[in-house]
Amino acid sequence: MCGIVAYVGQKDAYPILINGLKRLEYRGYDSAGVALFETDIIVSKKKGKVQELVNFMDTRPRNGKIGIGHTRWATHGVPDDINAHPHSSGNGRLTLVHNGIIENYALLKAALEKEGHKFKSETDTEVLVHLIEEIQKRDNLPLEEAVRIALTRVIGAYAIVVLDENEPGKLVGARKASPLVIGIGENEFFLASDATPIIEHTKRVVYLNDEEIAVVRQSGEMEIKSINNEVLTPFIHELDMEIEMLEKGGYDYFMLKEIYEQPNTIADCMRGRLNAEEGWIKLGGVDEFANRIANAQRFIIAACGTSWHAGLIGEYLFEELARMPVEVEYASELRYRNPIITEKDVVIALSQSGETADTLAALEMAKEKGALIYGIVNVVGSSIARMTDAGSYIHAGPEIGVASTKAFTAQVTLLTMMALRIGYQRGTISESYFRLLLNELASIPAKVERVMASNQLIEYIAGEIKDRPNALYLGRGYNFPIALEGALKLKEISYIHAEGYPAAEMKHGPIALIDENMPVIVIATNKSAYDKIVSNIQEVKARKGFVIAVVTEGDTVISELADHTIEIPDTEEPLTPLLSVIPLQLLSYHIAVMRKCNVDQPRNLAKSVTVE
Ligand code: M6R
Numbered sequence: 358m359c360g361i362v363a364y365v366g367q368k369d370a371y372p373i374l375i376n377g378l379k380r381l382e383y384r385g386y387d388s389a390g391v392a393l394f395e396t397d398i399i400v401s402k403k404k405g406k407v408q409e410l411v412n413f414m415d416t417r418p419r420n421g422k423i424g425i426g427h428t429r430w431a432t433h434g435v436p437d438d439i440n441a442h443p444h445s446s447g448n449g450r451l452t453l454v455h456n457g458i459i460e461n462y463a464l465l466k467a468a469l470e471k472e473g474h475k476f477k478s479e480t481d482t483e484v485l486v487h488l489i490e491e492i493q494k495r496d497n498l499p500l501e502e503a504v505r506i507a508l509t510r511v512i513g514a515y516a517i518v519v520l521d522e523n524e525p526g527k528l529v530g531a532r533k534a535s536p537l538v539i540g541i542g543e544n545e546f547f548l549a550s551d552a553t554p555i556i557e558h559t560k561r562v563v564y565l566n567d568e569e570i571a572v573v574r575q576s577g578e579m580e581i582k583s584i585n586n587e588v589l590t591p592f593i594h595e596l597d598m599e600i601e602m603l604e605k606g607g608y609d610y611f612m613l614k615e616i617y618e619q620p621n622t623i624a625d626c627m628r629g630r631l632n633a634e635e636g637w638i639k640l641g642g643v644d645e646f647a648n649r650i651a652n653a654q655r656f657i658i659a660a661c662g663t664s665w666h667a668g669l670i671g672e673y674l675f676e677e678l679a680r681m682p683v684e685v686e687y688a689s690e691l692r693y694r695n696p697i698i699t700e701k702d703v704v705i706a707l708s709q710s711g712e713t714a715d716t717l718a719a720l721e722m723a724k725e726k727g728a729l730i731y732g733i734v735n736v737v738g739s740s741i742a743r744m745t746d747a748g749s750y751i752h753a754g755p756e757i758g759v760a761s762t763k764a765f766t767a768q769v770t771l772l773t774m775m776a777l778r779i780g781y782q783r784g785t786i787s788e789s790y791f792r793l794l795l796n797e798l799a800s801i802p803a804k805v806e807r808v809m810a811s812n813q814l815i816e817y818i819a820g821e822i823k824d825r826p827n828a829l830y831l832g833r834g835y836n837f838p839i840a841l842e843g844a845l846k847l848k849e850i851s852y853i854h855a856e857g858y859p860a861a862e863m864k865h866g867p868i869a870l871i872d873e874n875m876p877v878i879v880i881a882t883n884k885s886a887y888d889k890i891v892s893n894i895q896e897v898k899a900r901k902g903f904v905i906a907v908v909t910e911g912d913t914v915i916s917e918l919a920d921h922t923i924e925i926p927d928t929e930e931p932l933t934p935l936l937s938v939i940p941l942q943l944l945s946y947h948i949a950v951m952r953k954c955n956v957d958q959p960r961n962l963a964k965s966v967t968v969e
Contacts, residue, residue, distance in 0.1 A: 702728040
């Protein structure tokens, strides 16, 4: 939520900031702003997307070799020009951008108002910049020291970058529970919420840790301190990312590109980890803690949104293949209960971004209780990746569309490998079935490619249902989480109300909704309970529902009943989700395009949910 970018160096800051903001726009697009420092700090900000800011900047000064920028996902205060970042101190000397939430801002604001501070916006961020100003002017402190002291008084989450008009040539950045990456160039530095604005300039980065403060200077110096004033030695990472990964590559939307990337991303997730011919799976994180994981009392999977749906598939996989007891928890619920978690449990976190605040907080709680924390994360160096005891990256590459697609299938691929690896060690899967699933998993990328061949048919079906106000998704077993995921994809990008349900549960309530206006998307590839799902389809048809069924190639029974069928290649049942989700991703995509929705940046959403 919210993206920040900053530059100090020898080049013009404005184009670097604007390109950076475009890359970070997936994190929020309620407003955007920049502050550029040449002789004075000039702040320009606008409600709306980065393009609104770009248009506005046609008439504004754009000079300066130092500057900060922000793209906002509104928390405190409506999305408008005034609440847009950057925010300035009362005396105009300091300017700041912020990602996160200052939870005690009301108390701080009241105290500052007593000291005579006047606020222009409704934001928590403006309170923070006034607090730094107050501390700085009281003791005549250098910027970094005022920032450090101010942050000791703050409760909440922040990644910030601050400019001081009286201290030219330097930026001060800090983080706690919101990400901040520093790119190191030749006498220049880039600060950003993630590496995407940095990669085109340098591959050398430092990931700031919680409660660390960085000072970077135009002269090429960098210092990092803890909030307790200890000097720290930064660890420089080399980014493993190419600029092409951040471009649309000829597709209309990132979401479509990411759907089509899945044959490759699933293969990338398995690369070097699975060898079907030799019959092995290696996962560094699992291998390192092999006995503790295989002998765990239970697995608790914590995640949000689409990652939670992947977790639900994980439950089915771990139970069936590794005979492990599993609980799947919404991270936001887990953290606010008083759950029974012990050192015998393994808590598995699933997160594309690795920054989801609820997931992070749930993990911190579980860590305190002594559980082993295992992260399944996409973004390298993200907060979750760094706080876990062990983990596996899913290697899906940058996912820019707000609707998660390729990260989901990579998460499911990773969970499948993990279940197989642990099941093999625990002796809960036969050698022959293990080998069969390994071979089958290795063939999934080619089968995903074959599902893509139905794109035109799916587009046609999308046209048939695009104007219906509701949709019901039904699935059983491994396809139940896919029903949930299909419904989430549809609602988040096309704003059509949709529900996912276990097919058999339909008769306990949702059946009341079915009439000729209700599209019912049934994922009916199951081998077990096949007859039951056929009966469910008959129940829907008897009430004149409009049935779209995802079936296994060659199915003749369901194609007689359903209004439309979409075929997917046959596979072993535990691997079905990797194929059955693809038509649902494409269906949502086409419906959203036909409804003229902004597919990559749906309203009210952001890619990385760093607020609770
Ligand atoms: O980055 P994470 O995987 O932790 O994000 C979790 C959810 O916010 C995310 O999956 C969200 O539901 C997506 N918009 C779904 O497409």
